[in-house]
Amino acid sequence: MLSSSLKKTIRQVHQHVANNLTDxxxxxSQNYLVAEIAKTLAGEYHKKQRICVIEAGTGTGKSLAYCLGALPLALAQKKKLVISTATVALQEQLIAKELPFFKKHSGLDFKFDLVKGRQRYICAHKLHNALNCDSQTQMEFMPTLTSPLSDMETKCLKxxxxxxxxxKWQGDRDSWADTxxxxxWGLIACDKHACQRQMKAHQTCPFxxxxxxxxxxxxxxxxHSLLLADLDLGGGKILPEPDNTIYVIDEAHHLAxxxxxxxxxxxxxxxxxDWLDxxxxxSGKMAKVLVGQKGIGQNFKLCDSVNDANKDLKVVRDILDNADFEYSKDDTYRFEHGEIPKSLHAKAKDISEATLDALRCLNKMHDTLTQDVSDGDIKPYVADPILAESGQYINRLEQLNKLWFSYxxxxxxxxxxxxxxxxxxxxHHDHLLSDCPIEVGYYLKDKLWNECAGAVLCxxxxSALGSxxxxxxxxxxxxxxxVKFIKVPSPFDYPKQATLRIPASSIEPTDKEFSDHIAKTLPEYLNTKKANxxxxxxxxxxxxxxxxxRTKGFNLLVQGEMSREALLKLHTKNIDEGKGSILFGTQSLSEGLDLPGKYLENLIITKIPFAVPTSPIEEAQAEFVQSKGGxxxxxxxxxxxxxxxxxxxxxxxRKESDAGTITILDRRLVTKRYGKAMLDTLPPFKRQIDY
Structure with missing residues (x-):
């Protein structure tokens, strides 16, 4: 239950923040969100399952709401608050703007930081060894390096x-000014196998x-990727223990x-x-370095397992070479319902067992070498390159075993x-085999929802189509x-701020002429004096x-012709100079793009953004739904x-002071039943539907 003292703290914090926010x-809606988040996490709706799912429209102030609702409670319960995002832009906003402001004006005493995966940091010993060895040793050091570093790459390393x-540099990739x-980076990046916290030499590494x-x-x-990496290791290995953590999953629509x-x-x-050979x-080289006879037996077992795996892989190679699969235009063949042929399935079991045995042996040799260094029996400068290389092979074996175990x-x-x-x-030619689960809800339920102290997804x-x-x-x-599902409307006055127009058209988006039709009619809807x-x-x-x-004289800023950052800079510069601007983009510009006020007053959407189910995963999803009668x-x-x-x-x-027009050139929103349902899920803009 939410105690009266905690309620008082939340109200006070809210007041402090409100007093210091301009405008x-x-x-x-925001007050309601704060209350519901706090009640959910305090266990008022369910003692164990303290989870709420929140859809909050633009301008609601989600980040302030979850800070107000979750942080006082987390501090009172001595639990960690982990905020997970899908995009770098939101991370930067939280770290550089939202959290510093909240800390300064909330009256709460808390520390915060951005957490990155270990692969964003250097291993100091790898950096030293990479610079102080010849090109041949560098290539041995990193199995994926197929040719020596160029002069430019060597200069960068130095x-x-x-x-x-x-x-002058703390050793993380993101703080280095240049690319x-x-x-x-592959030569010097920290990895879980090479960088051992228990070894004194590694305790001062950046990670x-x-x-x-x-x-x-x-x-x-x-x-989200770091969150999943931690869950995959069992939770609490990179991040705090899940049962001692309240998670805020922002941009939660990306999670699945x-x-x-x-x-x-x-x-x-x-x-x-080739790489198993x-x-x-x-492993023979590694066994010779290990103290005593510890590594010899493991080396023999590893070689036997690898030889078994390679024999079976060669059989698989022959099966695939002789199979009469009907490959698609992009040379892909998908197994219907994920069912592979009996001949392949039999070999998959054998390869799965052999790679697991090899992985166990290599892990034992790796751990033995780590222990030898800790005991002072082997010098770190001898062990480090070997540990780095074995780490690369362990990662590859884990991925290989994951594939064949699933097959x-x-x-x-x-x-x-x-x-x-x-x-x-x-x-030569080769075959790339891939595997992907169609559904992952069970994984999240087992690893996260059943283990965490509480979660807010926002x-x-x-929701989709109102559900x-x-x-x-x-x-x-x-x-x-x-689990509490909450939908909070935006504070915007949609009918006053924006008009949604669907022009009349006799050309369907499925017609071949549709792109030509857009090219000819688009100038009618552009406003060359404003931001489009x-x-x-x-x-x-x-x-x-x-x-x-462009043949008609239009000056366009087109996605892909320059970096996103450069494109947006030029767009805002044009508007600031009163020139007007026309920005062209695809679906990736429909999310995370913040162009408030005069920087966007005219939005045109050419077509309903249907995904074309051409990838094997999407095809398999559709097939699975059909098999269930859906x-x-x-x-x-x-x-x-x-x-x-x-x-x-x-x-x-983006703000309550913004205004403009949205034009959608896809008539299916009014001619198809599903289109009308989509139209009803859009905010209540003033509508202008031409006939």
Missing amino acids: YRPRS QLYDAYINK IPDRV QLARQQLMQMDVLVIN HITRDFSSAAATIKGTI KLTKF ATKGEGTPHARWIKRLEYKS SATL FDHFAYESGLAKEEG LVLFASYWQMDHVSKFL NPFLSITVPDAAKKLVQSCGRLL
Whole structure:
């Protein structure tokens, strides 16, 4: 229950913040959110399942609401508050603006920091070794390095080393002013196998220092990928223990998709055979370094397991070479219902067992070497490059085993999408095998919702067609007792601030002539003296229309022709100089784009943003829904498109003082039943539907 003293604290904090916010106006929707978050996390709705799902429209002040509702409670209960986002932009906003302001004016005493994965930091010993060895040793050091570093890359490596040694750089990738080439970073990045906290030599590494500082924090800002990495390790390995943590999952509409990507696995056949051969040579080298006879037995076992795996992989190679699969235009073949042929399934079991045995052996050798260094029997400078290389192989074996274990699991548990892609090279060909779970709700439920102290999931777009059902199902919260679903409208006066127009047209978006039709009619809806954003359904369509309009003398800023940052700078500069601006973009500009006031007054959406189910995962999802008697178009495609359309329309109004026009050139919103349902989910703009 929410104690009277905690209620008083929340009210006081709210008042402190309100007194220091310029143009602050009390909002009943925000007050309601604060109260509901606090009640949920205090266990007023359910003693164990303290989770609320919040859809809050633009301008509601979500970040302030969850800080007010969750942070006083977390501090009182001595629990950590972890705020997870999907985008860097929101992380930067929280760290640079929202949390500093809240700390300064709330009256609460708390510490906060941004938490990054260890791969964003250098391993100091890797950096030292990479610089002080020849190119051949560098390539041994990093198995994925297929050619020596270039002069430019070597110069960058030396600059990094000098800056770190002279304490001018803290050793994290994001704080380096210039771009660090991936090949250079791959040589020096920290990884969970090479950087051992128990070893004295590694206790001053940048990641370990950052981790020590992390434990002193009350609020941690992370991304969804780091959250999943921690859950995958069992929780509490990178971040605080889940049962001692209240999670705020902001931009929660991305969570299921990112979880699905995180849970997938892929590996080639011939490429795997090649690196497994290299692994046997490496393990022999590693065994010789280990003290006593400890490594010899493990090396023999590892070599036997690798040889078994390679024999089976060669059989798989022959099976795939001789199979009569009907590959698509992009050389992909998807297994229907995720069911692989019997011949492949039998080998999958054997490869899964062999790779697991090899992984166990390599892990034991790795741990033994770490212990030898800790005991002082082996010098760190000898062990570090070997630990770095074994770490690379352990990561590869884990991924390989994950793939083949899933291929060996037939018809059990959650449905999976499985497919093969043919790869053609100058001298040879290969096959890339992939695997991805279609549903991940069970994973989130098991690893996160059942373990955490509490959770707040929020976004401007969580419901679809007026219901939370789709989101609840894909995120593992469907039919969960005690989960609170809350929808809070935006404070905007939509009918006064914006007009939504759907022009008359005889050309359907499915017609071949539609792109030509847009190119010819678009000038009618552009305002060359103001700020325009035109959102397209595809790059092809955007390119087609931009080429045509440029022949007519239009000055356009087109996504992809320069960086996003440069594009937006030029757009705002044009408006500041009173020139007007026309910005062309695809779906990726429909989210996270903040152009308030005069920087966006005319928004044009060319087409309902339907996803084309061409990827093997989307095809498998549709197939699974059909197998259950459902309609994939209505149960997946339409809800997803409805959410994207809301996001697209959300670009226009960012503040209560904003105004403008939205034009949607897709008549299906009024001619199709599903279109009318989509139209009803949009904010109540003033409507102008032409006939």
